[in-house]
Every structure is written in C-alpha cells, then in structure tokens.
Amino acid sequence: DAKTTQPTSMDCAEGRAANLPCNHSTISGNEYVYWYRQIHSQGPQYIIHGLKNNETNEMASLIITEDRKSSTLILPHATLRDTAVYYCIVRIGSARQLTFGSGTQLTVLP
Amino acid sequence: GAVVSQHPSWVICKSGTSVKIECRSLDFQATTMFWYRQFPKQSLMLMATSNEGSKATYEQGVEKDKFLINHASLTLSTLTVTSAHPEDSSFYICSAHRPRTSTHNEQFFGPGTRLTVL
Numbered sequence: 440d441a442k443t444t445q446p447t448s449m450d451c452a453e454g455r456a457a458n459l460p461c462n463h464s465t466i467s468g469n470e471y472v473y474w475y476r477q478i479h480s481q482g483p484q485y486i487i488h489g490l491k492n493n494e495t496n497e498m499a500s501l502i503i504t505e506d507r508k509s510s511t512l513i514l515p516h517a518t519l520r521d522t523a524v525y526y527c528i529v530r531i532g533s534a535r536q537l538t539f540g541s542g543t544q545l546t547v548l549p
Numbered sequence: 550g551a552v553v554s555q556h557p558s559w560v561i562c563k564s565g566t567s568v569k570i571e572c573r574s575l576d577f578q579a580t581t582m583f584w585y586r587q588f589p590k591q592s593l594m595l596m597a598t599s600n601e602g603s604k605a606t607y608e609q610g611v612e613k614d615k616f617l618i619n620h621a622s623l624t625l626s627t628l629t630v631t632s633a634h635p636e637d638s639s640f641y642i643c644s645a646h647r648p649r650t651s652t653h654n655e656q657f658f659g660p661g662t663r664l665t666v667l
Contacts, residue, residue: 482553482642482658483593526592535581535646537656539593 443527448544451521457514459543461527464508471532472503474512476523477542483526486512490532517547551577553645555659562633563667570628570662572643578623579645583656584616587640599626633666640664 444462451457463472474486487494487501489510494501500513514521526542552575562568572582580601585593597618598606605618617629626645630637644658 477593480640480661480663482555482644482660484658485655535656536583536595536598537644538595539585541592 443529443540445525445527445540445543447541448546450546450548451514451517453519453547453549454516457517457521457545457547459512459514459525459527459545460509461512462509463527463529466507466529467531469531470529472501472507472510473528473530473537474499474501475526475528475537475539476521477526478520478523483539486525517545519547519549521545522547551575551645551647551655551657553643553657553659555641555643555662557662558660559663559665561665561667564634565632567629567631568633568664570630570641570643570664572626572628572645572659574624574645574647574657577645577647579626579647580623581646582620582626583644583646584618584626584628585642585644587642587661593642596628630664633664635666638664638666 471488471490473488475483477483487499489501503510524542524544526539554573556571582599584596586596587593595608596611599618599620601620601623607613620626640661640663642661644656647655
C-alpha cells in the first residue's frame with residue numbers, strides 16, 4: 440500500500456468546515472483513498488472512499504486532486520462530536536487489509 | 550452499516566492468567582476478521598488475520614503461541630492472550646471483512662476491548 444502523510448493535529452471551530460489534507464504521492468492507479476476516524480477509546484469508523492472522482496456522502500466530502508497525489512476530507516459543519524483521529528489510507532479496493540498510519544487529531548473547538 | 554461487537558469491553562486480570570476476547574459480526578457473515586492492538590497515543594497495529602476454518606496469519610513480531618486466534622464460525626473470532634503480562638495491557642480491536650460485488654471490500658470495526666494486566 441502507498442504511504443500517506445497527514446498533519447499530526449488540526450483545530451477547527453464548531454460549525455465551520457474542517458478540511459483534512461492527505462498526501463499520497465506514490466499512489467498506484469488501482470489504489471483507492473479511504474478515510475476512517477477513531478473517536479477516543481472506540482473502534483475506527485469508515486467515513487468515505489474514492490478512486491479519482493470527488494465523492495460525497497452524509498458524513499463528508501472527499502476531494503482528490505487530478506494527479507491523485509493528494510486528497511482532502513471535508514467535514515462541512517464540524518461538531519464537537521467530530522473530534523477524533525482521522526486516518527487516510529490508500530489501498531487496492533479488493534484488498535482486505537487496512538494499514539493505519541499516525542493520522543490527524545482533529546479537535547473541534549466550541 | 551454492519552455491526553461488529555466485542556466482548557468484554559474491558560477486562561482486568563492478574564499477570565500469568567489468560568484472557569479471551571470475542572469478536573462477532575452481528576448481521577453479516579465474515580470469512581475474514583482482523584485483530585489489531587493499539588497502545589496509548591499510537592496508531593492501530595495489525596496483529597493477525599483470522600480466516601474462518603483455517604489458521605490465522607500473524608504479522609511479523611506477533612507471537613502466535615501467545616495470542617491464540619480461533620475463527621470457528623462465520624460470525625465469531627476469538628483472541629486469547631495467554632499468560633498475560635503487564636506489557637500486554639493495550640486496547641484490542643477487531644474488524645470483520647464483508648466483501649461486496651463492487652471493487653470495494655468493506656471492513657467494520659468492533660468497539661474495542663481494554664485489557665489491563667496487573
């Protein structure tokens with residue numbers, strides 16, 4: 440799996456959009472970008488994934504650059520409950536394993 | 550999304566005893582489950598891959614005789630920490646793999662089990 444690079448931590452004001460970047464410059468053509476988050480002392484939760492097109496679901500939006508070397512997870516209206524560690528993972532869609540990096544600690548401030 | 554449960558959610562045991570942690574997929578069949586370990590302020594580290602009806606595959610550095618994995622059914626995998634020591638104290642998380650018809654294979658995580666060895 441391609442290596443990803445994320446900032447260690449970010450803050451965001453409640454109600455504002457949280458934009459979490461991820462660099463994956465060595466991504467292969469058949470690798471997807473996945474985002475998971477882990478709220479303190481809980482198991483990780485799937486957020487969204489994409490290959491090359493931008494994706495949106497009820498939780499977030501995923502913007503992938505045209506060269507696919509980086510992506511941004513957008514939480515449009517962050518709440519206090521969005522405080523968590525966010526993991527960007529790159530892997531082949533058919534692969535079963537997930538390899539977690541260090542992630543970004545997002546803190547939503549009141 | 551699908552639900553994966555773990556039991557117990559937390560356990561405290563004495564050094565030298567064994568502890569069993571259960572991981573269940575509640576509404577789907579999981580031919581593959583994964584066990585992770587997470588130390589404080591660190592990321593999840595994959596310990597082993599559990600395949601129904603066959604032996605588990607352990608990651609490098611994980612002792613298979615210490616961390617016994619059994620995946621006897623399509624909805625249950627167990628992790629037994631044998632002869633536990635204080636350094637085994639950690640947050641243990643399982644996940645269950647649910648294949649889909651698309652190219653995306655989903656993985657659902659349990660809530661985790663906090664093990665404290667005294």
